[in-house]
Amino acid sequence: MPDPGAPQTPDEILPETVATYLRLRGLEPSARTYRKRRRRYEDDENAPFTPGRDPKGVGDVLADLTREAGWDSQLAREDVVRTWAEVAGADTAQHTQPVAFTEGTLTVQADSTAWAKQLQLMRSQILSEIVRRYPEAGVEGIRFIGPDVPSWKWGPRAIPGRGPRDTYG
Structure with a gap:
């Protein structure tokens, strides 16, 4: 006879048929379904509806790219x-x-x-x-x-020095 002060599991409270129904419908976790769910949710990067999975605008993506690249x-x-x-x-x-x-x-x-x-x-x-x-x-x-001024030094035979301006003034 079970101890009346000990906590009872849901299988002991519910009839076996109802517990089986709930387990098959996925409403009550069993050891097997818990392992499946845990394995499935370990990969949060590809899980839908997790934070960070919302689509981003092109401008946001380009802003992130330029910031990360240092541009x-x-x-x-x-x-x-x-x-x-x-x-x-x-x-x-x-x-x-x-x-x-x-x-x-x-x-x-x-x-x-x-x-x-x-x-x-x-x-x-x-x-x-x-x-x-x-x-x-x-x-x-x-x-x-200021603007670019024309150069007196042009051509393949330009010589060093002041050139024709040396007689000015």
């Missing part, structure tokens, strides 16, 4: 060049263009020396706008240069 700073510098008209202003962008980025310094070429001088006076405003919009670009300074 964020390079892409931010490209964004500065691409959106130069928004950063510097439409009028300024008509007369200037970014030409180089070396060691934290952005080099911008202007149409004339007057524009280059005017932009030197506006340097802090443009630099603060770049840093505000693209902090990961790493822009620490801006250098404004």
